[in-house]
Amino acid sequence: MKSACCVNKMSEFAFDWGFVHHGNVISLAFRISHYISRYNEH
Incomplete structure (x- = not known):
């Protein structure tokens, strides 16, 4: 469960950051x- 939570945090961050910077992120x-x-x- 801990890893899944970590993945969600990473995905949220990469998703937000990607919109501003790079779609490939x-x-x-x-x-x-x-x-x-x-x-x-x-």
């Missing part, structure tokens, strides 16, 4: 969170 954050969520499923 957003896609990177979603890739990371997607990879971690898949890893947690197994």
Whole structure:
């Protein structure tokens, strides 16, 4: 659960920062969170 919370914080930060600066930061954050969520499923 702790890692999921950390991922949410990271995604929120990258999402906000990405809107102001780089769109690819957003896609990177979603890739990371997607990879971690898949890893947690197994």
